Amino acid sequence: MTHSLHKSLIHLGTAALALTTFAAPVAFASAIDCEPIRILDPYPPGGSTGNLARLVAEKMTKDLDRVVIVENLGGASGNIGSARVARSKPDGCSIVIGNDATHATNYHLFPETGFHPIDDVTPITLAAKNIIVLGVRSDFPANNMAEFIEYAKERPGELFYGSSGIGSPHHLSGPLLNQLSGTELEHAPYQNGPPALADVLGGHIDALFASLSVAQPTLKSGELKALGVTEPERFAGLPDVAAIAETVPGFSMGSWVAFFGPKGMSEDVQSELHESIVKALHSPDIADVLSSMGLMVVASTPEELAIQQKRDFDQRAKLIEENNITME
Numbered sequence: 001m002t003h004s005l006h007k008s009l010i011h012l013g014t015a016a017l018a019l020t021t022f023a024a025p026v027a028f029a030s031a032i033d034c035e036p037i038r039i040l041d042p043y044p045p046g047g048s049t050g051n052l053a054r055l056v057a058e059k060m061t062k063d064l065d066r067v068v069i070v071e072n073l074g075g076a077s078g079n080i081g082s083a084r085v086a087r088s089k090p091d092g093c094s095i096v097i098g099n100d101a102t103h104a105t106n107y108h109l110f111p112e113t114g115f116h117p118i119d120d121v122t123p124i125t126l127a128a129k130n131i132i133v134l135g136v137r138s139d140f141p142a143n144n145m146a147e148f149i150e151y152a153k154e155r156p157g158e159l160f161y162g163s164s165g166i167g168s169p170h171h172l173s174g175p176l177l178n179q180l181s182g183t184e185l186e187h188a189p190y191q192n193g194p195p196a197l198a199d200v201l202g203g204h205i206d207a208l209f210a211s212l213s214v215a216q217p218t219l220k221s222g223e224l225k226a227l228g229v230t231e232p233e234r235f236a237g238l239p240d241v242a243a244i245a246e247t248v249p250g251f252s253m254g255s256w257v258a259f260f261g262p263k264g265m266s267e268d269v270q271s272e273l274h275e276s277i278v279k280a281l282h283s284p285d286i287a288d289v290l291s292s293m294g295l296m297v298v299a300s301t302p303e304e305l306a307i308q309q310k311r312d313f314d315q316r317a318k319l320i321e322e323n324n325i326t327m328e
Helices: 003-023 050-065 074-086 103-108 145-154 167-180 193-201 214-221 268-281 282-291 300-322
Strands: 037-041 068-072 094-101 121-130 130-138 160-163 185-188 207-212 224-229 256-262 295-297
Touching: 003 160, 003 167, 037 050, 037 074, 050 074, 050 094, 050 121, 050 256, 050 268, 050 282, 074 103, 094 103, 094 121, 094 295, 103 160, 103 300, 121 207, 121 300, 130 145, 130 193, 130 214, 145 224, 160 167, 167 185, 167 207, 167 300, 193 207, 193 214, 193 224, 193 268, 207 214, 256 268, 256 300, 268 282, 282 295
Parallel strands: 037 068, 037 094, 160 185, 160 207
Antiparallel strands: 094 256, 121 256, 121 295, 130 207, 130 224
16 A cells, blocks of 8 residues: 555545544433433323323333333322422422313312412423313204304203313303303203213203213214314314304313423423423324324413413403302
């Protein structure tokens, strides 16, 4: 080998080494210094919040390359678990999967929740919305919201609607509809949705506000007909069912699932958790599962979650006070 060829090879090797070094991937510097990361579900195992949390945790484990687990701590309508996370260190190691009950309504229903749902948390993302429908029996003499309202106005105080419990968005939809449309629907509270649905189908009550996951089988069979959805816009999964707001301007009763951290979480930690959770929610397989549960993926920014939460917090406070709603 000649001296000039040898020198050229050395230069090429040095250049290749420099290029390789320059192109080498930089390790991701996480703002969260713990493992596992815990997502606390403030309800007993088996509920929709826990199911969603486990789907997200599995994706986050792969995305963040660290274990993310879900723990259940039920009790006091979700207040106990939610308060525990609110009192945790804001280091990203403990977050909660809450909903409109734990982080908007309960504060106005219980004498003590253990935390303030707005002041004591850091919003991460509004994960999904729970679609609620106003349903009646197939032979009910109204086929849309306008006809239902006219029928109800002709029978003030005579029509009863069922809900999944006092203070639920299903319950509060009734007073809101009465307020905005001039109807006088009476509330029939149940422990959850299925018994209310059974009594509608059995003719014991006239209507119900039900989560789509509860109503879906009977909507498909034709035993129940949906007159409207409580979201301000139509739900893509029920394109032929109008939003109640199309007939009753201003009507909106949200039911949602969201992720929160403790107050004082840094922007870096908040951003890392937000990006990983949103990435998980955008996975096609998760979207399909959530749709089958009657949930619509949202994956909002933290700011959008804060706006939704404050709006619902204020709305529920007003409805609960004006209608003298208590848990007794």
